[in-house]
Amino acid sequence: MAYIKRIQHTYLLSPLALLISGFLSPVVLADDNDLEVIEVHGHTQNKHLSLGSSEAMLGHLGVDFSAAGGVSNLPILNGLMGDRVKVFVDGADLxxxxxxxxxxPxxxxSANQVAAYKVVAGVSPVSAGGDNxxxxxxxxxxxxxxxxxxxxxxxxxxVSAKYSSVDNGRKLGVGARIASDTLSFDYQGAFxxxxxxxxxxGNKVLDTLYRAQNHSLTGAIRDEKQQLVVKLTHxxxxxxxxxxxYMDMTDNTSYGAIAQYKRSFESSELQGQVNWHSVKHEMGFFSKEKTGMMPMKTDAKDISTQLxxxxxxxxxxxxxxxQEYYNYRIDDWWPAIEGSTMxxxxxxxxxxxxxxxRIALFAEYESQINNKLWLNTGVRVERVNTQVDEVQAYNDGMSMMDMGSMSTMxxxxxxxxxxxxxxxxxxxTDTLVDVNVLANYQITLYDExxxxxxxxxxAPNLYERYSxxxxxxxxxxxxxxxxANGYIGNPNLNAETAHTISATYSKTAKDDAWRVSANVWYTDINDYIDANIVRNFNSYGLANTTRNILQFTNVDATLYGAKLDISKSLYQxxxxxxxxLKANVTSTRGKRDDTNQPLYQIxxxxxxxxxxxxxxxxxNTLSWEWVDSKSRVDVNRLENQTSSYNLVNLSSKTTFNALTLSAEVTNLFDVFYELPLGGVSIAALKQNNSAGFTQLSGQGRSFNISASYAF
Structure with a gap:
């Protein structure tokens, strides 16, 4: 089975939704007697011009993001976020x-370091990854x-550089490579x-500032049958x-190492990988835009092997x-503050x-059954064990007796x-069993x-289970x-089990002048990890400043959605x-089965x-985005409703030999809008609590210029 080419993400229009819910297509019909299989990846075009977060390039493949820090937004696929989305960076599970x-992860x-990327949403092969x-x-x-x-x-x-006016953002990317016919050494950096x-x-969105740098050094050696790659990161x-x-990041320092080995044999191929990643993480306060005094520290390591x-x-x-093995270790402690009774x-x-x-075994069968039908099916069995040692509070409570009943309690x-x-x-210990069946049927040369x-x-993560x-x-x-709510862990949580069905119909014009693809999917989740209210609290005593304390719990949930993609060549x-002209429409719904209450951040x-x-x-590109009002909200989490909005973006890019220049205006008409997946602004609340927990607002108009020079 030949994997014969890569397709630029600019032209991906959801040909295989079951494999990737509309973003990857393994089958292209060449003629009635010759059917070649293609594995499609997103591949960056003029990639060194992309700097900072990889959010923009992944957004083209249907990934949404829950707002967090400037380089740390959390991906959302089919209405599911956090650890429910498995993210691999160079094959490493961070x-x-x-x-x-x-x-x-x-x-x-940084985006300038990314050479290729792919998104496998919903129904995915067992080899793509488990525990999601x-x-x-x-x-x-x-x-x-x-x-x-x-x-x-x-x-x-x-060398690449970018400037954005909306946040006075400055980004720089550099790369250098030396090579022979058997050796390759590559450095890439991003600031x-x-x-x-x-x-x-025109108002400042408080506490959205950041500074970051990433470095990588990669060495590779090969011969006719094998290749070894070692990559170091910082x-x-x-x-x-x-x-x-409630907290900010005051330091995140990490080091990592990856070793990949590939060898081809006459009728088989062997791939092995070893990953190590260590991080020291600190939270606290660093800016007048959100003040406080409370340090929190985390030391963690990821070690994994894949064969x-x-x-x-x-x-x-x-x-x-x-066969895969993953071992994650973490210590999370909050240092005592000298002189503080609390x-x-x-x-x-x-x-x-x-x-x-985690220890996993899987087997996956793939076959081009005939010139119309392609099949992928597999089974994955995984054992997940979680453990923690004994913990301690700041004090035993006796020292607080003279500070009032609330503090004592x-x-x-x-x-x-x-x-x-x-x-x-x-x-x-949880035992996970994943099973998938994927089929692609070519109805005619132009319909599939x-x-x-x-x-x-x-399986639950450590914070869901042990907080x-x-x-x-x-x-x-x-x-x-x-x-802005509080969460309590639950050691008795069960693993989430999702059953998903997905279908996509695609049709292409005989002269390739247009293409239409329609995808629908439905997911039923047993033991979905949601949260129930334990009590509420109000730190400011105002009618609009109440929040809830919740405890993680298992419930059943249902999610479903549809997507329509259209591409049309207009004139040449x-x-x-x-x-x-390209257009897409996406609709997603999610609810708890016990209460019919909408799930959070849909x-x-x-x-x-x-x-x-x-x-x-x-x-040159002109784009228009419309997002409907958000009226279906999670009442347990006191999620805000948001109004509908329109955004218009304009960009132009040109290449002169080794120099690529780009100029763009995002949010051309300087529209004010609230991010439906943005959560609430705690920073704004601390500056002025009379407005309560307002929704985090999006970026205003920005003039962006970038340049990349290859040598």
């Missing part, structure tokens, strides 16, 4: 080592390039610095504001066997020697909760139908939802160039229309 998930790589129910995002910077001579010499390099951005009313984020969290062996059964079929004299130990260990509750937690069973079924599972603090202060430090001439109906022109060395 864990967000933070009670607020401030350092998610995508924050460890939403899908898989994979970004890859490892792409060794070799020269044609045996001498190790200069190969290529680049970002931005102030807090302004909204459409990240430093000295600060990053999180407007919708895959693909066996060719015949010219049309293959069997992929795999936060001392002990360190608050939130997670002590936490461990999450909350502190004593934490002391009692720590005692109960330490006496409980803290060793849990894709169907997919999957059972997928995800033991029950006081207002302790519980509000937990949660990656940006809703030497004088006016080639004009292309994006409302939205559509995008893009008109592009390619004329000579110039590429």
């Amino acid at each position: 864990t967000a080592a933070c009670a607020n998930q401030m350092n998610p 995508l924050s460890y790589i 129910i939403a899908g898989v995002i994979s970004v890859n910077s490892i792409s060794p390039q070799y020269s044609e001579t045996s001498e190790l010499a200069w190969h290529s390099g680049y 970002s610095d931005a102030n807090s951005y302004e909204d459409g009313k 990240q430093k984020i000295p600060f990053q504001g999180f407007a919708n969290q 895959k062996w693909r066996l060719t059964l015949d010219k049309n079929s293959s069997l992929l066997l795999g 936060m001392g004299p002990n360190d608050y130990i939130n997670i002590n020697n936490g461990k999450r260990e 909350t502190t004593a509750n934490n002391a009692l909760a720590a005692n109960d937690f330490n006496n409980a069973d803290r060793d849990k 139908l894709q169907l997919g079924l999957a059972r997928k599972n995800r 033991w603090g029950v006081s207002n202060m302790a519980s509000t430090m937990i949660g990656w939802y940006g809703d 001439s030497k004088q006016f160039g080639e004009w292309l 994006k409302p109906l939205h559509t995008e229309l893009t008109l592009s022109q390619q004329i000579g060395v110039f590429e």
